[in-house]
Every structure is written in C-alpha cells, then in structure tokens.
Amino acid sequence: MKQKLFILFYFFGLVMNGQMISVPSSLTIEANTANTDAGNFVINWANNTDNLLISLSLEYQNGATLSFPTTTGLTRNYGYSSWTNVTSIVFYGTRDYINAGLAAMTISIGSIKTAVKINIEVSQYDSSYVYNPVNKHFYKFISGAVTYTNAKAGAAAQPSFKGKTPYLATITSQAENDFINNNLSYTNIWVAMSDAATEGRWVYDAGPEANTNFWNTSVAGVTNTTYTSYASNGTTVSSQYSNWCSGEPNNSDGSRNGEDCIVAKSGGATCWNDLADGNTGSVSGYLVEISADFPAGSDYTGVYSAYVVHNNDMAFTLNSTSTLTTSTISNLPNLYGGLQVNNGHTVTVPSATTVNSNKIVFSGTGKMVFTDATSKWTPGTASTTNTFTHSPATNANPTYWSASSVWVNDPFNGGASYPHYSPWINSYQGWSAGVNDYNQYIVLSYSTPVYITGIVTQGRANSAQWVTAGTIEVSSDGSTWRTILTNTSLNSDQTTIKTILFPNVEYAQYVRVRPTNWYNHISMRLGLLIKQ
Structure with a gap:
C-alpha cells in the first residue's frame, strides 16, 4: 500500500x-x-x-x-x-x-x-x-526488384498494424530522413514521392501527406512529355522538406519516359534520386510506413x-534570449509557475512585452534586462487562457474522484441504475451527497501536481438541485490542505457551467469543494481548469 x-x-x-x-x-x-x-x-x-x-x-x-x-x-x-x-x-x-x-x-x-x-x-x-520515437511511426522494409507502381500497391496491401493502414513511406523532415538512414541497412529504397502528375512539381504520393507539394523545378517549359534530361534547379516549398542528391532530380532516363519517382538512400548515400517507375534493376525494395494519423480519428491500438x-515546477533558460520559446526555455508550459534564469544567461524583455511568471529565480550570474518602461514582469495570474478542463468520466488508478458520501451509497459511474456518483461536467446526473450538512465534500485530482487556475461547476442534470456556494481547498499530497476561496458563489441553476478562477495560479494535485449552501440538495458536477 x-x-x-x-x-x-x-x-x-x-x-x-x-x-x-x-x-x-x-x-x-x-x-x-x-x-x-x-x-x-x-x-x-x-x-x-x-x-x-x-x-x-x-x-x-x-x-x-x-x-x-x-x-x-x-x-x-x-x-x-x-x-x-x-x-x-x-x-x-x-x-x-x-x-x-x-x-x-x-x-x-x-x-x-x-x-x-x-x-x-x-x-x-x-x-x-x-x-x-521522434515521430512515433513504424517502418518495414520489403526487398525486391519491383516497379514504383507495384511498390506503392504492395505497401497498401500489407496487413493493418497497430490498428492503422500501411502506405508507401514518405520522408517529411530531416529527423525522419536521418532515422531511415541510420536504422535501415538497405539502399535505393522506393518512397512515395512523385512528379508523375505534373512534371517538375513533386508531391507526397501516399499516406496522410498525400498530394502535398514539397519541391518545384525552376526550369521553364517542362511538361509531362519532357523525357530528356534537364537541369535540377528548383526550390523546396516553404515549411516542407527535401533532400536531393547533387544534380538531382534530373529526369535523365529518356528510355523510360523520364524519371517521376524517388528512391531514398541513393547508392548508399543519405540523399534522394529520381528514377523511372520501371527501373527495377536499380532498387533493392520499398519502405512501408505506419502512422497514427493514417487513417485519422483514432490512435494506435x-x-x-x-x-x-x-524538475517540473519551473521553466529554465537554455541560453540567453529575448524571445521565450521552446527552443530557448526548457519546460515552457510551466513558465507561469516560475522561471529560473540559469548561470551565465540573460533574459532580455523587449519593449511592450510582459513576462507572466509566478516567480523568477536567478542562478549565478543569470540576469533579466528590461529594455524600457514598457518592459514588465507580472506574477502568474489566474485566467482561462491556455487551459483545458479536467473532468474525467473514469475513476481507476489514479483515483481522480473521492467524496465524503454518496446518496444511497451509489458506486462511481455505475450506470443508469446507480446515477448519484457521476460528477463530471455534462454527465447525465452528477454527484449527490448522502446527507445535507456542512461536512460534505468532493475531491477531484490530476495525475501529478500541475498548475491549476480554477474550477468549473454545474448543478444536477436531471433534477433541480445545485450547490450555491462552497469553500475551495487545494493540496499537493491529498493530506495537507490550503483554503483558496471561502464561501464563494457557485451555481444558480441545473445546467449553466460556472467558472470560478483562483486568486492566483495554484501548483497542486488535488482540489476539494466543501458545499456551504445549496438548493434542495447537495448535488454538483465539477472540473479543474489546468494550464496547458
């Protein structure tokens, strides 16, 4: 235990x-x-x-x-x-x-x-x-001297894997290209990129990125009947990725009506080459990819x-900076909780900029420079900005919900026959206390201490019962509690979701609501507003 x-x-x-x-x-x-x-x-x-x-x-x-x-x-x-x-x-x-x-x-x-x-x-x-582990995709190499068309069909015909549909792989970033080069020992591998539809306009040809244009030739006058070699000059589309070998693509295989398809790891190098669809003699096989995004709408099974x-309680500087981003600040989501300016780092606050952080800690020679009078720091303040509502309809480990009592001792979310312990926002009923007195409470926790900016509450969905006022407490361990709001106003009807912001953002794991006034019966639904 x-x-x-x-x-x-x-x-x-x-x-x-x-x-x-x-x-x-x-x-x-x-x-x-x-x-x-x-x-x-x-x-x-x-x-x-x-x-x-x-x-x-x-x-x-x-x-x-x-x-x-x-x-x-x-x-x-x-x-x-x-x-x-x-x-x-x-x-x-x-x-x-x-x-x-x-x-x-x-x-x-x-x-x-x-x-x-x-x-x-x-x-x-x-x-x-x-x-x-970078993009959370799976890859499978299938060997064989096959055409690009057959490679694409062969990839799509593979059995589903982890609940997802296979497709001929696409390479959309340097990190993905590096992974393929480092983790596959094969060379000249068909991947799903092609300019067969429009000569010189290269697109991803399968998977979730299908038909996305990533590179265009800058050579004028080429058409789909251009079967002779032409210069490889071109540009990568903004926000896209390419990794052509030197002098590629060049459409040089006139005997096979040009080169409209791509192999990765060309000749054992880490770059790409364009080949003709029917050039089976130059390939070792093809790469199958599995992505949680294909098809979209559900995760892997x-x-x-x-x-x-x-070190989850604060954000930390990674280097000197004037822009607080994920590349300059470690654990940026917890900036509102606190910022440690590490030794040797300087955070410059530009004009008309406010740093919103509960505290700032300076390590060694770390410092913060304010450019002018419009550069400001303010303690972390409670708001609904960049928050999500935590109000789970489950109560397995960790035990998100606990209550002082429940009407007729109903179990949590026991179905329509046991409706009095369904406390999540927009549930079919709500939590109803076993008795109406000032000793009743309901507790909602998160999986770990986080920054909580407030709560949301509702009355009982199917009856005129709600809590009109309550005392709100927080805890990091479930044993030691601090009072945040006393006898604060809550709901005045069954369905309206009431937002109650804390005076300050609180670093806690548990929130407890103690009803101090109610209409007809102590009944409510509850959620936590957690900073993203």
Missing part, C-alpha cells in the same frame, strides 16, 4: 487487460548530476512471455542523458549502438527483464539545470518493423504511452 501512494499513473491511448505503464513522481535533479536514479517505471503486462518493444526518449532537456547499467535479456533495435548516455533508445525483451532494466535506469543532467521529460512507449514487438517530467 505504501508504494501505491508514491506512484502516479498517466494513461494515454487504450489501456485494457491490465496492460499499462506506471511512472514515478517528478524528481528534483540539480545541474551536473551524473547517473542518478531516473525513477522507477514499471511495465504491467499480462504475461512474461511476449517480447515487448520499449521506446524511451527525452524532451525539454539540454545535455541530459539516460544510461542502462542492467541490460540482461534486452536487445537494442538496429541503429542504436549504446546503452549509456543516450537521449533516445528502442529495445525489446520480456516484461521482467524490461522492468529490471527500467528500475536500474539512471539519468544525468547537463551543466545547466533544466526540466527533462522522459517519454516511454510499450507495445508487442514485431521484428519486421522498426520504431521511430496496443501501444501504451506515458511520461514523467523531472
């Missing part, structure tokens, strides 16, 4: 049959800390016989790395050559070997203190696919994701 008090669970995607990931509490780790405990991630899987694919990657960080001193029974995927000082790694093994490796995993922080986000994904391992952010 003691261990359960300290483990926080994040759930993303579909969680069923007891298959999930538990993640540790956020830790405080100082700069220049080497090989300290990264927290105890645990994979909960139904058996210890399946080979599981594990992906770990870091975000927010500047100089942070992971290391794995225990690797018994674990195998790195192709392209990952080290178990130490890595920012991304993919490996596989059975559940118990994986959990032993995760339990021993360490983290090192660089020369400046930053937040660091550890992402973890788990799914059943399939040796035919490799996984890219059987892929479980979670994360933890260490």
Whole structure:
C-alpha cells in the first residue's frame, strides 16, 4: 500500500487487460548530476512471455542523458549502438527483464539545470518493423526488384498494424530522413514521392501527406512529355522538406519516359534520386510506413504511452534570449509557475512585452534586462487562457474522484441504475451527497501536481438541485490542505457551467469543494481548469 501512494499513473491511448505503464513522481535533479536514479517505471503486462518493444526518449532537456547499467535479456533495435548516455533508445525483451532494466535506469543532467521529460512507449514487438520515437511511426522494409507502381500497391496491401493502414513511406523532415538512414541497412529504397502528375512539381504520393507539394523545378517549359534530361534547379516549398542528391532530380532516363519517382538512400548515400517507375534493376525494395494519423480519428491500438517530467515546477533558460520559446526555455508550459534564469544567461524583455511568471529565480550570474518602461514582469495570474478542463468520466488508478458520501451509497459511474456518483461536467446526473450538512465534500485530482487556475461547476442534470456556494481547498499530497476561496458563489441553476478562477495560479494535485449552501440538495458536477 505504501508504494501505491508514491506512484502516479498517466494513461494515454487504450489501456485494457491490465496492460499499462506506471511512472514515478517528478524528481528534483540539480545541474551536473551524473547517473542518478531516473525513477522507477514499471511495465504491467499480462504475461512474461511476449517480447515487448520499449521506446524511451527525452524532451525539454539540454545535455541530459539516460544510461542502462542492467541490460540482461534486452536487445537494442538496429541503429542504436549504446546503452549509456543516450537521449533516445528502442529495445525489446520480456516484461521482467524490461522492468529490471527500467528500475536500474539512471539519468544525468547537463551543466545547466533544466526540466527533462522522459517519454516511454510499450507495445508487442514485431521484428519486421522498426520504431521511430521522434515521430512515433513504424517502418518495414520489403526487398525486391519491383516497379514504383507495384511498390506503392504492395505497401497498401500489407496487413493493418497497430490498428492503422500501411502506405508507401514518405520522408517529411530531416529527423525522419536521418532515422531511415541510420536504422535501415538497405539502399535505393522506393518512397512515395512523385512528379508523375505534373512534371517538375513533386508531391507526397501516399499516406496522410498525400498530394502535398514539397519541391518545384525552376526550369521553364517542362511538361509531362519532357523525357530528356534537364537541369535540377528548383526550390523546396516553404515549411516542407527535401533532400536531393547533387544534380538531382534530373529526369535523365529518356528510355523510360523520364524519371517521376524517388528512391531514398541513393547508392548508399543519405540523399534522394529520381528514377523511372520501371527501373527495377536499380532498387533493392520499398519502405512501408505506419502512422497514427493514417487513417485519422483514432490512435494506435496496443501501444501504451506515458511520461514523467523531472524538475517540473519551473521553466529554465537554455541560453540567453529575448524571445521565450521552446527552443530557448526548457519546460515552457510551466513558465507561469516560475522561471529560473540559469548561470551565465540573460533574459532580455523587449519593449511592450510582459513576462507572466509566478516567480523568477536567478542562478549565478543569470540576469533579466528590461529594455524600457514598457518592459514588465507580472506574477502568474489566474485566467482561462491556455487551459483545458479536467473532468474525467473514469475513476481507476489514479483515483481522480473521492467524496465524503454518496446518496444511497451509489458506486462511481455505475450506470443508469446507480446515477448519484457521476460528477463530471455534462454527465447525465452528477454527484449527490448522502446527507445535507456542512461536512460534505468532493475531491477531484490530476495525475501529478500541475498548475491549476480554477474550477468549473454545474448543478444536477436531471433534477433541480445545485450547490450555491462552497469553500475551495487545494493540496499537493491529498493530506495537507490550503483554503483558496471561502464561501464563494457557485451555481444558480441545473445546467449553466460556472467558472470560478483562483486568486492566483495554484501548483497542486488535488482540489476539494466543501458545499456551504445549496438548493434542495447537495448535488454538483465539477472540473479543474489546468494550464496547458
């Protein structure tokens, strides 16, 4: 029981049959800390016989790395050559070997203190696919001297994978191009990019990016009947990506009516070449891609994701800056909670600019410069800007909801026959207390401490009952409470969603509402306003 008090669970995607990931509490780790405990991630899987694919990657960080001193029974995927000082790694093994490796995993922080986000994904391992933790796509190489047309058809004919439809791969970024070059040992691979529709206008030819134009020739006068070689001059479309080899594309295969298709890893290099559809002798095969976006509308099935952010209470400077962005600030979403200006960094606040942050901490020679009288700092203020409403219709681990009492002891969300403990916003009824007195309360928590700017409330959906006033308290541990608002005004009808902002943004995990006045009966629906 003691261990359960300290483990926080994040759930993303579909969680069923007891298959999930538990993640540790956020830790405080100082700069220049080497090989300290990264927290105890645990994979909960139904058996210890399946080979599981594990992906770990870091975000927010500047100089942070992971290391794995225990690797018994674990195998790195192709392209990952080290178990130490890595920012991304993919490996596989059975559940118990994986959990032993995760339990021993360490983290090192660089020369400046930053937040660091550890992402973890788990799914059943399939040796035919490799996984890219950057874009969260799967790739499968199929060998064979096939035409581009047959490669495209062959990719689309592959069985669905993780609930998604396969397609001939597209390469849309330098990071994706690097992953393919580093993790596939094959060369001259068909990928889904083509100018067959309009000569010199190259588009993605499959998947979620289909028909998006990414490169155009600047040579005048070419048409779809231009079957002779012409200069490779052209430009990449704004916000798109290309990686042509020198002198490519050049449409040089006149014997096959020009070159309208692309191979990646041309000749073993890291760049692209245009080839004719029928040029089977120059290819080794084709690349199948799986994306959570294709088709859109649902996530992968059987892929479980979670994360933890260490040093999560503040944002941290990554370098000197006058623009607070994700490239200059680590953990930018928590800027409203606080900003640490690291040693040697200067934050310059431009004219007519306000830094909205609850506190600013200066480390070493870190400093903030205000350009003129229109440059300002203000403490973090509560508002609905950049917030989302947390009001879950579930109550599994972590236990989001608890209440002092429930009418006729109805269980949580027990269905239409047990409606008195359905407290989420816009539910079919609401929470109704077992008795009407001043000792009643309802608690809603999040998975980890976050910045909460207020709450939203409603009355009971199917009867004239609502809480007209209440005292609101917050807590970081569920035991020690602080009063934020006393006898504050709440609802005056059944359906209107009332927004109640806190005096200040609160860093907390639990919010408790104690009704102090009510109409007919203590009944309400509740949600938290959490900063994005």
